[in-house]
Amino acid sequence: MTTDWRRTIETQREGKDQYFAEHPHSPIPPEERDAFDGLEYYPIDDGYRFELPLHRYDEPERVVVGTSTDGEQEYLRWGEFRFTVDGEKVTIQAYKSDPNDERLWVPFRDTTSGEETYGAGRYLDLEEKPHRMGEDTWILDFNEAYSPTCAYSDLYECPLPPMENWLEVPIEAGEKAYR
Numbered sequence: 499m500t501t502d503w504r505r506t507i508e509t510q511r512e513g514k515d516q517y518f519a520e521h522p523h524s525p526i527p528p529e530e531r532d533a534f535d536g537l538e539y540y541p542i543d544d545g546y547r548f549e550l551p552l553h554r555y556d557e558p559e560r561v562v563v564g565t566s567t568d569g570e571q572e573y574l575r576w577g578e579f580r581f582t583v584d585g586e587k588v589t590i591q592a593y594k595s596d597p598n599d600e601r602l603w604v605p606f607r608d609t610t611s612g613e614e615t616y617g618a619g620r621y622l623d624l625e626e627k628p629h630r631m632g633e634d635t636w637i638l639d640f641n642e643a644y645s646p647t648c649a650y651s652d653l654y655e656c657p658l659p660p661m662e663n664w665l666e667v668p669i670e671a672g673e674k675a676y677r
Contacts, residue, residue, distance in 0.1 A: 546671035605659035643672025
């Protein structure tokens, strides 16, 4: 079972590298694509993969999030995840742009941001797991953390992680900074 999720991540990474190298809509600027030989990632680590309940808010609050181009976007703060990384208790907020969307968006910065990973932060997109025993269970897998499109080109506008998701721990998983 463990190798299944690892293989899925490896396949996703290979597909993303191929898309970035070859697709006309790649966020890699056309003049850089010939030299593009793939993104860098941390090794897949099951210590950064969590199966967690989402602590939903009874009344999701609207949150205005700044963007990389000095704009603003609005989201609903839908709930929070609580977990431990390297002995440190961590809480991270999950958002939705549309209350009817079944997916969650989890933007974050951590102590690797600006050093080993993109300075503005990274994202996770989550899909709900089938319910077991009535739980609201999700897989929060930082091995799938990725940089927003503005990490590759200034032509893109990206929402920035709210300060409440600036983590005081290193998340040494997922995509590293594009150089």
